[in-house]
Amino acid sequence: MAEKICMQSLHWADQYAKKIIEKNPGKTYIIESGITPSGIVHIGNFREVMTQYLVYRALLDRGEKAEFIYMWDDYDRFRKVPKRIDKSYEQYIGMPVSMVPDPWNCHESYADHFKEKLMEELNILNIHPKYLSATELYKKCTFAKNINTALKNTEKIKQILNKFRKENLGEKWLPAIVVCSKCHKETENLEYVKDYTVKYRCSCGNEETIDFRKKGNVKLRWRTDWASRWAHYGVDFESSGKDHKSQGGSWDTSTLICEEVFQKPVPIGPMYEFINTKGNAGKMSSSLGNTTTVSDLLKIYTPEVIKSIYTAKLNKPIDIAFDNDIFNIYNYYDETEEAYFGKKTLENKKKEIQLKRLYELSQIDEINEQIPKKISFREAVNIVLYVAEEKRKEYAFSFAEGEGDKLIDSDKKIIENRLNCAKYWLDNYADENIKIALLEAPDKKLDVGDFKKSIKNICDNLTGCQSQKDIEQLIYNSAKDFNKQPRDMFRILYLALIGKERGPRLGGFIEMIGKEKIKRLLEGYIK
Numbered sequence: 001m002a003e004k005i006c007m008q009s010l011h012w013a014d015q016y017a018k019k020i021i022e023k024n025p026g027k028t029y030i031i032e033s034g035i036t037p038s039g040i041v042h043i044g045n046f047r048e049v050m051t052q053y054l055v056y057r058a059l060l061d062r063g064e065k066a067e068f069i070y071m072w073d074d075y076d077r078f079r080k081v082p083k084r085i086d087k088s089y090e091q092y093i094g095m096p097v098s099m100v101p102d103p104w105n106c107h108e109s110y111a112d113h114f115k116e117k118l119m120e121e122l123n124i125l126n127i128h129p130k131y132l133s134a135t136e137l138y139k140k141c142t143f144a145k146n147i148n149t150a151l152k153n154t155e156k157i158k159q160i161l162n163k164f165r166k167e168n169l170g171e172k173w174l175p176a177i178v179v180c181s182k183c184h185k186e187t188e189n190l191e192y193v194k195d196y197t198v199k200y201r202c203s204c205g206n207e208e209t210i211d212f213r214k215k216g217n218v219k220l221r222w223r224t225d226w227a228s229r230w231a232h233y234g235v236d237f238e239s240s241g242k243d244h245k246s247q248g249g250s251w252d253t254s255t256l257i258c259e260e261v262f263q264k265p266v267p268i269g270p271m272y273e274f275i276n277t278k279g280n281a282g283k284m285s286s287s288l289g290n291t292t293t294v295s296d297l298l299k300i301y302t303p304e305v306i307k308s309i310y311t312a313k314l315n316k317p318i319d320i321a322f323d324n325d326i327f328n329i330y331n332y333y334d335e336t337e338e339a340y341f342g343k344k345t346l347e348n349k350k351k352e353i354q355l356k357r358l359y360e361l362s363q364i365d366e367i368n369e370q371i372p373k374k375i376s377f378r379e380a381v382n383i384v385l386y387v388a389e390e391k392r393k394e395y396a397f398s399f400a401e402g403e404g405d406k407l408i409d410s411d412k413k414i415i416e417n418r419l420n421c422a423k424y425w426l427d428n429y430a431d432e433n434i435k436i437a438l439l440e441a442p443d444k445k446l447d448v449g450d451f452k453k454s455i456k457n458i459c460d461n462l463t464g465c466q467s468q469k470d471i472e473q474l475i476y477n478s479a480k481d482f483n484k485q486p487r488d489m490f491r492i493l494y495l496a497l498i499g500k501e502r503g504p505r506l507g508g509f510i511e512m513i514g515k516e517k518i519k520r521l522l523e524g525y526i527k
């Protein structure tokens with residue numbers, strides 16, 4: 001391609017990349033994301049990771065140097081015992097989540113348990129940030145200088161925060177707290193003695209004076225911590241959700257602290273909207289408190305389609321469908337693919353570039369030169385419904401291959417993924433009228449009347465049909481030749497085969513079920 005698509009694109013990720021570069025040309029850009037690993041990372045939290053990832057990608061695509069860091073806020077305190085966890089865990093409240101044991105005994109800590117899930121999910125999507133642990137960084141005294149700066153500027157920080165508070169912060173308030181070296185719980189009962197030195201007294205009775213250049217027990221409170229991190233790493237971009245973006249919320253105050261206390265520039269940080277799901281109410285595993293995760297999505301959406309869902313827009317809520325709209329989501333993705341490979345052109349060239357860019361940004365692997373040969377989600381659903389399990393894969397492969405070139409491995413992978421997703425969707429979320437089944441025996445109440453000759457003609461010639469098109473042509477001719485309207489012919493066939501007035505495209509349906517089986521059923525009506 002003459003010019004890279006990203007350079008012509010008006011996609012939001014490209015626009016932010018452009019802004020970041022204009023603000024600070026030639027730098028190695030730092031894109032940050034992060035979360036407290038104190039519970040399941042759900043599809044809403046995931047929007048942040050995806051937003052950051054896409055801007056990072058957009059920078060790389062423009063030939064810039066960039067780093068994507070993911071901060072695990074695992075030095076944050078364990079706040080309360082979730083419902084499904086044993087009450088004995090109350091003893092750990094107030095400790096950093098990285099120091100609380102794993103209730104399921106499969107990881108080093110409570111925090112690690114939740115970290116792993118997200119890292120696995122990101123791996124599947126081929127997203128590989130550099131993971132950082134706040135606990136490790138604090139313990140290594142990485143932020144000692146910023147802690148000292150913050151403590152020295154306590155009054156300034158208080159003023160910034162008080163501007164937005166109903167009640168002013170107390171006399172003894174400090175922007176830092178201590179993790180007690182004896183009981184490992186947080187205490188706010190500390191004093192800033194002199195440069196790099198605090199003295200604290202924990203409720204467990206432990207008293208200590210520490211130099212926080214040597215001992216990593218002192219940590220900054222959230223809003224100051226966020227600002228300190230931007231300053232320390234020189235973060236250029238970090239989007240955040242609505243919860244941080246209210247007037248005087250953590251974004252507003254952290255940016256002021258970053259500029260006025262640490263005297264460093266603040267990142268570009270747009271707000272992203274919520275993610276909603278539709279069609280899965282009451283269908284999610286209740287042990288997870290009805291939280292939808294990326295792993296849940298991966299059961300019904302292939303990885304590249306998930307990426308494309310998150311890529312489409314930034315400042316509008318996204319509805320992820322578990323109901324019939326799943327077809328629209330897959331079809332939209334397929335449209336971006338057709339646009340990318342020039343199989344579909346649009347009047348509106350801007351829109352066409354937008355579709356191409358969406359496709360590019362959604363890919364998991366390198367893009368092949370040829371458009372992947374695949375099946376639509378609708379076709380995958382039909383194959384799962386009508387083709388015996390052991391024959392499904394082969395059937396889908398030969399269906400996708402058609403008359404053309406052999407499938408390559410990546411095509412097969414896409415097809416298999418789609419079949420698995422279709423199967424899971426049908427078993428768990430699809431509503432009943434999707435699941436159209438072939439009648440087991442002729443419907444005795446159905447009188448095919450003067451369509452008998454047409455049906456006989458179909459039975460006589462069906463075996464010779466080589467393709468879906470042949471089958472449809474045969475049905476059409478069988479109507480015309482006996483002076484019937486094709487529309488009525490199709491209607492009578494749907495009634496005879498599935499007991500409904502309407503149904504899937506008959507050519508494909510008959511081919512999938514098997515011509516002989518259809519023939520036997522139809523013969524039952526003309527005996």
Ligand SMILES: [Zn+2]
Nearest residue numbers: 102106107113
């Ligand atoms: Zn675990």
Ligand SMILES: [Zn+2]
Nearest residue numbers: 180183202204
């Ligand atoms: Zn203590």
